[in-house]
Amino acid sequence: MPSPVSRRHFLTAALAGGAASPAQLIAAEVASGFHEPARDIPFAEDADVIVCGAGPAGVTAAITAARAGAKVRLFEWRGCLGGIWTAGLLGYFLDFDKPGFAKELREKLDARDARANSKSASRFCYDPEALKLLLEELCVEAGVKFQFHTKVCAAFKEGNQLTTIVTESKAGRQAWKAPVFIDTTGDGDLGALAGCGFKVGDAEDINAVDACPCQPLSLNALLVVKDAEALREFIRFGTPKPGENTDGEKKKRIRDEIVKATGQIPSYASSTLWHVRGNLCFAMFNHEYGVKPWDAAEITAATVRARADMHRMINGLRSLGGAWEGIQIVATAEQIGVRDGRRIAGRYTVKTDDLVKGARYEDGVALVTFGVDVHATTAEHNKAKGAIHTKGVKAKNYDIPLRALIAKDVDGLMMAGRCISGDFIAHSSYRVTGNAVAMGEAAGVTAALAALSKRMPHEVAWTEGLEKLKAIGQRV
Numbered sequence: 019m020p021s022p023v024s025r026r027h028f029l030t031a032a033l034a035g036g037a038a039s040p041a042q043l044i045a046a047e048v049a050s051g052f053h054e055p056a057r058d059i060p061f062a063e064d065a066d067v068i069v070c071g072a073g074p075a076g077v078t079a080a081i082t083a084a085r086a087g088a089k090v091r092l093f094e095w096r097g098c099l100g101g102i103w104t105a106g107l108l109g110y111f112l113d114f115d116k117p118g119f120a121k122e123l124r125e126k127l128d129a130r131d132a133r134a135n136s137k138s139a140s141r142f143c144y145d146p147e148a149l150k151l152l153l154e155e156l157c158v159e160a161g162v163k164f165q166f167h168t169k170v171c172a173a174f175k176e177g178n179q180l181t182t183i184v185t186e187s188k189a190g191r192q193a194w195k196a197p198v199f200i201d202t203t204g205d206g207d208l209g210a211l212a213g214c215g216f217k218v219g220d221a222e223d224i225n226a227v228d229a230c231p232c233q234p235l236s237l238n239a240l241l242v243v244k245d246a247e248a249l250r251e252f253i254r255f256g257t258p259k260p261g262e263n264t265d266g267e268k269k270k271r272i273r274d275e276i277v278k279a280t281g282q283i284p285s286y287a288s289s290t291l292w293h294v295r296g297n298l299c300f301a302m303f304n305h306e307y308g309v310k311p312w313d314a315a316e317i318t319a320a321t322v323r324a325r326a327d328m329h330r331m332i333n334g335l336r337s338l339g340g341a342w343e344g345i346q347i348v349a350t351a352e353q354i355g356v357r358d359g360r361r362i363a364g365r366y367t368v369k370t371d372d373l374v375k376g377a378r379y380e381d382g383v384a385l386v387t388f389g390v391d392v393h394a395t396t397a398e399h400n401k402a403k404g405a406i407h408t409k410g411v412k413a414k415n416y417d418i419p420l421r422a423l424i425a426k427d428v429d430g431l432m433m434a435g436r437c438i439s440g441d442f443i444a445h446s447s448y449r450v451t452g453n454a455v456a457m458g459e460a461a462g463v464t465a466a467l468a469a470l471s472k473r474m475p476h477e478v479a480w481t482e483g484l485e486k487l488k489a490i491g492q493r494v
C-alpha cells in the first residue's frame with residue numbers, strides 16, 4: 019500500500035497534468051481508504067493480570083485477582099467503575115444471593131445504608147452514587163491500578179497467546195503486556211480484537227447478523243417524585259407491604275398510566291419504577307430494537323431516540339398531576355444499556371439444555387437461579403405479545419462451568435460477565451449481575467493463579483481457585 023504522502027503526491031501530479039477532475043481525485047482517494055502509518059508505541063507498564071472493562075464482572079475480577087496476589091491493571095472506557103450498575107443506572111441487582119464477593123458487596127452496601135430497604139439477598143435496589151464510591155475504595159484498597167477514559171482498541175498475539183493490548187486515551191496510544199487477560203467489556207471487544215470466534219444475538223452466523231436479532235437496548239433514568247409512598251401502587255419497593263400489588267400488577271398499572279398520558283404503549287411494555295430511598299427512584303421504560311451494539315452510529319441514534327422517549331413519558335406522567343405531580347428526571351444514563359453483545363467462544367458453551375436439565379459441574383463457578391428473560395426483539399412483538407418472553411424454556415438452577423470463561427481460540431484470555439461463551443437463550447438467563455459478579459470472582463482468582471505460577475488459565479483447576487478464595491477470605 020503506498021504511503022499517504024506518496025499517494026497524495028501522485029494524485030496532485032495527475033491533477034496538475036489535467037488527467038482527472040478534483041472531484042474524481044477526491045473520490046478515488048476516499049475509495050482507496052486511508053493508510054494509517056505504522057509507529058512504535060512504548061510499553062506503559064506490565065502486569066500479571068490485565069482486566070478490560072470495569073462493569074460488575076470486571077471490577078470483581080480485578081479486586082479478586084489483586085487480593086490473590088497479582089499485579090492488576092483495569093481499564094475502563096467510562097468515568098466510573100460499575101458499568102451498567104453506575105454509568106448505565108441499572109437500578110436493580112438480580113440473582114445476588116451468592117457467597118464470596120457478592121455477599122461482601124451486600125454487606126458493605128448495607129453498612130452504608132445504600133441498599134434500598136430490602137430483606138431479599140437476591141433482588142434489591144441500590145444507591146448508584148454510593149456504589150461508585152464503594153467500588154473505587156475497594157479497588158484502591160486491593161491495590162488495583164485502574165484507569166478511566168481508556169479504551170482497549172487493539173490486541174496482539176505471539177503464536178496463539180495474547181501477550182499485548184493497546185489502549186487509546188487522552189494520553190495517546192499505550193501498549194501493555196501481561197501473561198493473562200480478562201475480557202469484561204460486556205460486548206466482548208477484547209476477544210474479538212484478539213481474533214476469537216463469537217456469536218451475537220439469535221444468529222447462527224455472525225456474517226448474517228445485519229438485521230441483528232439481538233435483545234433490545236434500554237436507556238434508564240434516575241428520577242425524583244414528590245412522595246414515593248403516594249405512588250406505592252406503581253413503584254416497586256424493596257420490602258413490599260403485606261397485601262400490596264404484585265410487581266406484575268405494578269408494571270401493568272404504569273403502562274396504563276403512560277398510555278393515558280402519551281397515547282402510546284411504552285416501547286418497553288413492562289415499564290418499571292424502583293424505589294431507591296426518600297423520593298429517589300429508578301425507571302426502565304424504553305426499548306430500542308434491532309441495534310447492533312458495535313455500531314457507534316446506530317448506538318448514538320438509539321441513545322438520542324431513547325432519551326427523547328424517556329423525557330416524553332416522564333413529562334406525560336407529570337401532566338397527569340395527582341401523585342405524579344413533581345416527577346422529574348435527575349439524570350438519564352451516560353451509557354445506554356446493552357443486553358446482548360458478542361459471546362466469545364469458550365472451551366465450553368453454556369446451552370439451553372443446561373438450563374432445562376439443571377446441569378451441575380465440578381468446575382461450576384456460579385449457580386444461576388434466574389430464568390430465561392428474552393425481551394421483545396421488535397416493537398410489534400412488544401405491543402402484541404408483551405415485553406418479556408421465556409421462549410417456552412423452563413429453567414432449573416444450573417452451573418456455569420469455569421471452561422465457559424476460558425477462550426477457545428486464544429491462550430491467556432478469559433472472559434467474565436455477559437460476553438462468556440453461551441447460546442442466546444442461556445445468555446438471557448445468566449447475564450444478570452449476581453452471575454456477572456460470581457464469574458468475575460472466578461476469572462480473577464484463576465487468572466491470578468495462572469499468571470503467578472506461569473500457567474495458562476485452562477491449566478488451573480477450579481478446586482485451586484476455591485482454595486485460594488478461602489485463603490483470601492472471599493469464601494468461608
Ligand SMILES: Cc1cc2nc3c(=O)[nH]c(=O)nc-3n(C[C@H](O)[C@H](O)[C@H](O)COP(=O)(O)OP(=O)(O)OC[C@H]3O[C@@H](n4cnc5c(N)ncnc54)[C@H](O)[C@@H]3O)c2cc1C
Pocket residue numbers: 070071072073074075076093094095096100101102103105108109110111112113168169170171202203204205207208235236237354355356357434435436437449450451452454
Ligand atoms: C437495560 C438493562 C437492564 C438489565 N436489567 C437487569 C437487572 O434488573 N438486574 C440485573 O442484575 N441485571 C440486569 N441486566 C443485565 C446486566 O446488567 C448485564 O448483563 C451486566 O451488566 C453484565 O455485566 P458486565 O460486567 O458483563 O458488563 P457491563 O456492565 O456492560 O460492563 C462492561 C464495562 O466495560 C466497559 N467497556 C466496554 N468496552 C470497552 C473497551 N473496549 N475498553 C474499555 N472498557 C470497555 C464498559 O464501559 C463497561 O463499564 C440488565 C441489562 C440491561 C442492559
